[in-house]
Amino acid sequence: VDFALSAQSSERLNQLGQSQGATLYMTLLAAFAALLARHSGQTDLVIGSPIANRGSQEIEPLIGFFANTLALRVNVQEQLSFVELLRQVRQTTLDGYAHQDLPFEQVVDALNLPRTMSHTPLFQVMFTFQSAAPEAIDLPGLTVRGLNVESSNAKFDLTLGMGQGPEGLGGTFEYNADLFDAETIDRLAQRLQTVLEGI
Numbered sequence: 001v002d003f004a005l006s007a008q009s010s011e012r013l014n015q016l017g018q019s020q021g022a023t024l025y026m027t028l029l030a031a032f033a034a035l036l037a038r039h040s041g042q043t044d045l046v047i048g049s050p051i052a053n054r055g056s057q058e059i060e061p062l063i064g065f066f067a068n069t070l071a072l073r074v075n076v077q078e079q080l081s082f083v084e085l086l087r088q089v090r091q092t093t094l095d096g097y098a099h100q101d102l103p104f105e106q107v108v109d110a111l112n113l114p115r116t117m118s119h120t121p122l123f124q125v126m127f128t129f130q131s132a133a134p135e136a137i138d139l140p141g142l143t144v145r146g147l148n149v150e151s152s153n154a155k156f157d158l159t160l161g162m163g164q165g166p167e168g169l170g171g172t173f174e175y176n177a178d179l180f181d182a183e184t185i186d187r188l189a190q191r192l193q194t195v196l197e198g199i
Contacts, residue, residue, distance in 0.1 A: 001175075001182070003189040007168040009197050016199060020083060022090040024164065025129045029072070030082065030089040031199060032127055032160055035192050037076035045074045048123040048156070051100050069104040070096040071122045082199055124157040131164050160192075169196075 005013075010024075017027035033045055049070050072092050076085060113121040137144040159174040171192070173185050 001173040001185045001189045003171050003193045004167075005169040005193065005196055007166070010164065010168040013169070013196060013199060017086070020086050020090065022086055024131065026090045026093050027086060027199075028129060028162055028169075028196070029093065029127055030074075030086045031195050032192065033074040033076050033089065034082065034085060035188070035195055036125060039188065039191075043076050043078075045076060045125070046123040047072050047074060048120075048126045049096075050126075050128055051097070068100055068102075070100060071104070071107065072096050120156060126156045126159040128159070128161045129163070130161075 013027050014024045017024050022030075029047065029049070033047060036045055036047075037043055049072055051068050051070050070093075072089075074085075074089055074092060080088070108121045111122070115121060154174050154176040156174075157176045157179055160171060161174070162169060162171040171189070173189055175185050
């Protein structure tokens, strides 16, 4: 399920984040957490988020997949204003970045979480953000173009992928069809769009 925000709304979200020392990623994550708390009735949320994990200069020239997953815990209390929630998410995210080199599997092992085939350990909701469009690849004698690949298998119960382009922010929800129906996710996307524009 896809949705989009205008360039004007996107810029205002960016400005709000900057006024609080937060990135657009942190602002969007805070809004997503607020929406999840409202819909789930849960105030203590753990949201997974991938991180490139190329913080060390020694691995910059290497080719390979160095991604890791951060499990970000957000406590969404009703009495918090959005700015207060954003400050909390900012600190949580910065704390996560400080420990990004610790492999997610080691975190799961250290917590001694029970493993099950029905869901991932520690979190069931993922948030991703791509702040820039992929660069064009220029290969002599070849034409390269990206392909949109439809995924028929949800990796998590719910994933929100957002990206920023010249026309503004866009987002896509991927969901487990055994848990959610299309109408529910359509409503969730509309509500997230309303929340982001209202912020």
